[in-house]
Structure formats: C-alpha cells, structure tokens
Amino acid sequence: MVVNNGIANDARVIKTAAALRRAGAEVTVLGIATAGGPREETTAGGVRYVRLPVFPRRGATAAYLRFALARRAAHLVRDPRRWQRTLPSLRWYQRAFTRELRALDPDIVHAHDIHLLDTVARTWPPHRCPFVIYDAHEYVADLAVAGRRTRREVESWAAKERDRISDADAVITVSPEIATRLAAEHHLPRRPTVVLNAPVRFDGPADPGAPAGPVRSLRAEVGVSASTPLAVYGGALSTARGLGTVIEALPLVPDLHLAIVAVPYPHPMSQELRELATSLGVADRTHLIEPVAAHEVPAFLASADIGVSAILGTAASYDMAMPNKLFEFLHAGLRIVTS
Structure with a gap:
C-alpha cells in the first residue's frame, strides 16, 4: 500500500491493512515521514509500516530552497490541466517511493487517494507493472477548499485523476454516490467497488503485545x-x-x-x-x-x-x-x- 501521509491517523489505511493481513496477505504500507525526518519502520499486527523521508524540513538548507523554488514556479502555471507542473510534490513522491516499490516487487499495489497513482504506474514498464488498485477516499473533482488547499490545487488533482485513473486495474471508493460519479465521469468499464469506512472486527488488539480491549474510558x-x-x-x-x-x-x-x-x-x-x-x-x-x-x-x-x-x-x-x-x-x- 502507498499513501501520502504519516499513516498513523489514517483509519481507512490501517483498517484495510489489518483486514488484508487477517486474510493471509503479506502487507507493507509505505507512507511519509515528518518533513526532514529519517526513514522509520515499525510492525503492528503483522503489518509492516514504513515512513519514507520525502519532503525537506523548512529552513535555510539547499534541499528546502529547491523545494520552495519548485512550489513558487508551480504558482506561475495557471492551467490546472498541466498538473505535472502545478503539483510540484509529485517529483518528491517519485524520488522517495520508486526505489522502495521496486525493492518490494509486490503482486498488488493499493494506492490510497490520487496523490501516488502515477508514481506507482511509472515505477515499472507497463508489461511488468503489478495489479494496481486505486482507492478513492474522496470525490476529487470537488474537494473542499480549506486550510492550505486552493481551488487551483483541487482542479489540478482532479485533472490528474482524469488522466491517470486508467492506470488502475481496479477502482474502489467509500460510498455508492462517489462510485456512480467516478464510473460516469471517467467512462470506467465497471462501477467502482464500494468498501465502506466501517471498523474492522477484532478479536483482540492489532498489536499482539498490547493489552486486550480499550484501556481508557x-x-x-x-x-x-x-x-x-x-x-x-x-x-x-x-x-x-x-x-x-x-x-x-x-x-x-x-x-x-x-x-x-x-x-x-x-x-x-x-x-x-x-x-x-x-x-x-x-x-x-x-x-x-x-x-x-x-x-x-x-x-x-x-x-x-x-x-x-x-x-x-x-x-x-x-x-x-x-x-x-x-x-x-x-x-x-x-x-x-x-x-
């Protein structure tokens, strides 16, 4: 699995990984370390979690200067259909994830959200690419504009989804309404499978070394x-x-x-x-x-x-x-x- 966050607070990613492990799969989740932080690796419930150093820490360093200049240059590109230019983070994803993915040599790659779908597809030649699942956590075409997220950024991610959703061998999403929209708007050969954000049934904790049941009220x-x-x-x-x-x-x-x-x-x-x-x-x-x-x-x-x-x-x-x-x-x- 690949995801563009630190994993720990993404319940859907954790629940999916746990469910697949319980079904007998060997599961590795690749996420993102804190900006400027080192590579981190942990294991819980038989799932391997790896947080990769992707973005530089803010400060007076050459690495951060390159990142800041790339972001500034992206603001000069007005057309969101040129998402390769308006989304500078894609280059950093490519550098960090490609080597890890090739080393893992997986049978299936589950890409959570749109951010890393093209990185996965570009990691291998088409005839050697593993089976790719795109998990649309949200309706990308109309994400909420909040915090640092701008309307142009939303339109850029939407353009990327339009261009690259065909890289996926299967598409899943979180609700019937989003599944219907994705099938119609992207002319998909089949309607995406809906996998609800329901809690995983556990007979015990995800980590066998942890105490059973909630420890707090x-x-x-x-x-x-x-x-x-x-x-x-x-x-x-x-x-x-x-x-x-x-x-x-x-x-x-x-x-x-x-x-x-x-x-x-x-x-x-x-x-x-x-x-x-x-x-x-x-x-x-x-x-x-x-x-x-x-x-x-x-x-x-x-x-x-x-x-x-x-x-x-x-x-x-x-x-x-x-x-x-x-x-x-x-x-x-x-x-x-x-x-």
Whole structure:
C-alpha cells in the first residue's frame, strides 16, 4: 500500500491493512515521514509500516530552497490541466517511493487517494507493472477548499485523476454516490467497488503485545457522571468539519458536554476551539481528549450519548462522504446528530 501521509491517523489505511493481513496477505504500507525526518519502520499486527523521508524540513538548507523554488514556479502555471507542473510534490513522491516499490516487487499495489497513482504506474514498464488498485477516499473533482488547499490545487488533482485513473486495474471508493460519479465521469468499464469506512472486527488488539480491549474510558477522561449528557466528535479537524457550529450550539443545551477526540493530537486548531468555547461561556463543557488506537475507537466512544458530525456542505465530496466517524458511532451504539 502507498499513501501520502504519516499513516498513523489514517483509519481507512490501517483498517484495510489489518483486514488484508487477517486474510493471509503479506502487507507493507509505505507512507511519509515528518518533513526532514529519517526513514522509520515499525510492525503492528503483522503489518509492516514504513515512513519514507520525502519532503525537506523548512529552513535555510539547499534541499528546502529547491523545494520552495519548485512550489513558487508551480504558482506561475495557471492551467490546472498541466498538473505535472502545478503539483510540484509529485517529483518528491517519485524520488522517495520508486526505489522502495521496486525493492518490494509486490503482486498488488493499493494506492490510497490520487496523490501516488502515477508514481506507482511509472515505477515499472507497463508489461511488468503489478495489479494496481486505486482507492478513492474522496470525490476529487470537488474537494473542499480549506486550510492550505486552493481551488487551483483541487482542479489540478482532479485533472490528474482524469488522466491517470486508467492506470488502475481496479477502482474502489467509500460510498455508492462517489462510485456512480467516478464510473460516469471517467467512462470506467465497471462501477467502482464500494468498501465502506466501517471498523474492522477484532478479536483482540492489532498489536499482539498490547493489552486486550480499550484501556481508557471517554466519560472518565471527560470527568462527568453517567447521568450527564455527553456528545462526542471523533476524527480529523478542519474549519470545514463544523466544530465551530457545534460549540456555538452548546449555550442552547445547558447540561450537554462535548468531547472532541481529534487527530493529530494536540491539534493545531485546539487553541482556536478553546478560545471560541471561552467566549461563549462553555469552556468548562468543551473537552479536547487524546485519541485511542483505531481498533479501540468504537468501544472508547460507547460511554457517550451522542455522536456528532457537523460537516459543512461546502463541497460535493463532503455531500457524498460516508466518513469513518459515522460507522464508529454506529458500532458504539450512539445516537447520531449530523448535518
């Protein structure tokens, strides 16, 4: 498997790797190390996780200067259809992943998201390329513009998907609606298979050396009694995830406490959320909680009363999403409040 992040907070990648290992496959997941960091390798539950040094650390170094100049040059290219020029990160992916992929000599490569699909296809000549699966985690043609992601970047990734989706021997995705769109818009020979973001069933922890079952209680960490109403949000955070809206609603429900179990932890938005809660007089009912391992999430959340997903309807990708948290809430037996 290949993915353009540090793996640890990508529940779909971890769950897929664990499920394949349980089915008898030998699984290696290649991800990205912290910028400027060394190559890292770990093993959990029989899955080998390798984080590759891809991007340079920000600073006065020749490596970072080359990277910064490439990004600056990319901004001069206005046409997103020229994605090879507008997405400078592709060169760094190619350098880091090609050697590792060739050394592994896999039978199947599972490319999570669009970022590394062309890197996989270019690693081998067409007649020697392994079976390639493209896993569309999102509807790339209309990703939300949030944080550092610009509209031009979204259009560039969409153009890349249009040009390179045919490199995949099979396409899977997260929801029926996205599957239908991909089949129609890219004239695929068959509709992508839908693999939901559902929790993996574990008889024990992913790492055989870890203790069985959740070792923490959400309600205990929040510090409220069993009779106190408790809502929980779990997963990645951005302005588009609507946590500001949820906090703004807390004054309307005087007894309700909100637990935010966000990745990464501590989260860059933590201070912003605390300041909002303080300004509304609900800081004592807003709790930022350290997350647990992916296989422990449903049991960890189960002591709450309500699961909250308030994603803002700013992009078609969000409108068609069926995120991990939805299924984690279901498995935890929670009532769900969603946008």
